[in-house]
Amino acid sequence: MSEAFGALGKPEEGRDFSRTLNGFAIQWRVVRALLLREMQTRFGRNQLGFLWLFLEPLMLALAIAFVKSFVLGRGREYPxxxxxxxxxxGYLPYFTFRAIVSRAPGTLRSNMSLLYHSHIKLIDVVLARHLLEAAAVVTVMTMIVFGIAIWADLPPNNVPALLFGLILLFLYAQGLGLLAAAGSAASEVVERLIHPLVYLSLPLSGALIPLHELPPKLREVLLWNPQAHIHEMVRDGFFGHVLPSYYSPGYLLFAAALVNLLGLAALRAVRPKLEF
Amino acid sequence: MIVLRNVSKYYKMRGKGVRWILRDTSAVIRRGDRVGILGRNGAGKSTLMRLLGGVEFPSEGRIERRMSVSWPLAHGIGVHSSLTGADNARFVARIYGRPVDEIVEAVNEFAELGAYMDMPVSTYSSGMMSRLLLGLSMAMDFDCYLIDEATSVGDSRFIMRTQQRLENKLRDSAVVMVSHHAMHIRSFCRTAAILHEGSLTFFEDLDEAIATYEAL
Known part of the structure; x- marks a missing residue:
């Protein structure tokens, strides 16, 4: 942010461009330090804790898939x-989305004391947490893709689509996370609404139902939700044309850019009002 | 220099009105200054420190920091309680872009925590905590140190060492310290100010400030 001048420098020092570069250097330094600290506090110093970061979403997704396919036994099979x-x-991208968006307010509240170090900006705290979540889901996805490719002999159809889908998922969730964090810092009502809204978005996201199975009118409605595009894109990357998919990367990119800009503006607006 | 230009700070109270911490205050803190700020409980001393450190923003007016300013040093602030002293030193070194191993060494040498350096900060006594905080911030070589909660600065031996360090190594650094104890201000500061009911009054003479404060 604009006030991020050097550790020992003066604000007047240097031209605009070098100030911007210096700002980025500090931001990178701070986010890196926060990432290292986050890993230490969240997982302690033993390696099992670190492994848990990957096992947690994997086990949950496995359990849901197990219940759906063996206990309920419903859902049509595709060749x-x-x-x-x-x-x-379907579930893994939603899991990441939920982890990022609904944890953002808590991340902010429990890390308020970090803001005592004036180099640390609100955005750094949230960004570090989101990067960690993104690293987790990318690793889990990679493991799953390899697992399925080896045991089920089903390599992903379109790796770039899969990868871009995940990147857009991260960007979109990050923007909403910023908005959620700023919103709950400003109002308690907003904070209470975030969890139910995130859960409500599950049936509206098409995470567990391919849009192809829906009547066209309903499909049109769901496609207003950028999450639906994400899930369709990831599924397309995985299954390809076995399952016709409906998504627009352009719409997703626009939605991600919009929520990120709004989120940054909201954080900036809420910062001077924070009380410690 | 830290420049305060027409700074006001107030909090909206639930229900009725506002509580003033500062009203239209202008002031300058220069390198080499040792300012003690005296104020009763609830006068807003810690808020003032957060304003000076850029943690909290003024309601009106501007605060310009033209030197590097430490974070407000108070019990448990700026450190993570479940991490060890050494881990905290590494974290702070990374944030401020300083060589990690050197800083851990410097903190260890100044704070004399011994084996506690590798214990979680939550197990520290308040004296150990303030030794860690002062050690951390001194290792960062700030131009200005904001010291809150001077009540737990440590035992007299450590106070002497801190004074010595401030005199020698940090001759042209500034110190702003808040306390409700005149004694602490006397042992670290050269001038003083009183924060009372939204106004900050500076005194050139320490004794005069203390006498005025005690007569409040």
Whole structure:
């Protein structure tokens, strides 16, 4: 942010461009330090804790897929796509989305004392947490993709689509997370609404139902939700044309850019009002 | 220099009115200054420190920091309680872009925490905490140190060491310290100010400030 001048420098020092570069250097330094600290406090100093970061979403997605495919036994089979794999691929992006958006307010509140170090900006605290979540989901996805490719002999159809889908998922969730954090810092009502809204978005996101199965009118409605585009994109990357998909990367990119800009503006607006 | 230009700070109270911490105050803190700020409980001393440190923003007016200013040093502030002293030193070194190992060494040498350096900060006594905080901030070589809660600065031996360090190594650094104890201000500061009911009054003479404060 604009006030991020050097540790020992004066604000007047240097031209605008070098100040911006210096700001980025400080921001990178701070986010890196926060990431290292976050890993220490969250997982302690033993390696099992670190492993847990990957095991947690994997186990949850596996459990949901298991319940859906073996206990409930519903859902249509597509040639070469088991319900089990389908649920896994559908639920994991939602899991990441929920982890980022609904944890953002708590991240802010529990890290307020970090703001005593004036180099640390609100955005750094939230960004470090989000990067950690993103690293987790990318690692888990990679493991799953390899697992399915090896045991089920089903390599992902379109790796770039899968990868871009995940990047857009991260960007979109990050923007909403910023808004959620700023919103709950400003008002308690907003904070209470975030959890229910995130859960409500699950049936509206098409995470567990392919849009192809829906009547066209309903599909049109769901496609207003950028989450639906994310899930369709990730599924397309995974299953390809076995399952016709409906998404627009342009719309997603626009939605991600919009929520990020609004989120940054909201954080900036709320910062001077924070009380310690 | 830290420049305060027409700074006001107030909090909206639930229900009725506002509580003033500062009203239209202008002041300058220069390198080499040792200012003690006296104020009763609830006068807003810690808020003033947060304003000076850039943690909290003034309601009106501007605060310009033209030197590097430490974070307000108070019990448990700026450190993470579940991490060890050494981990905290590494974290702070990374934030401020300083060589990590050197800083851990410097903190260890100044704070004399011994084996506690590798214990979680939550196990520290208040004296150990303030030794860690002062050690951390001194290792960062700030131009200005904001010291809150002077009540737990440590035992007399450590106070002497801190004074010595401030005199020698940090000759042209500034110190702003708040306390409700005149004694602490006397042992670290050269001038003083009184924060009372929204106004900050500076005194050139320490004794005069203390006498005025005690007569409040």
């Amino acid at each position: 070469g796509v088991s319900t089990f794999v389908f649920c896994l691929v």
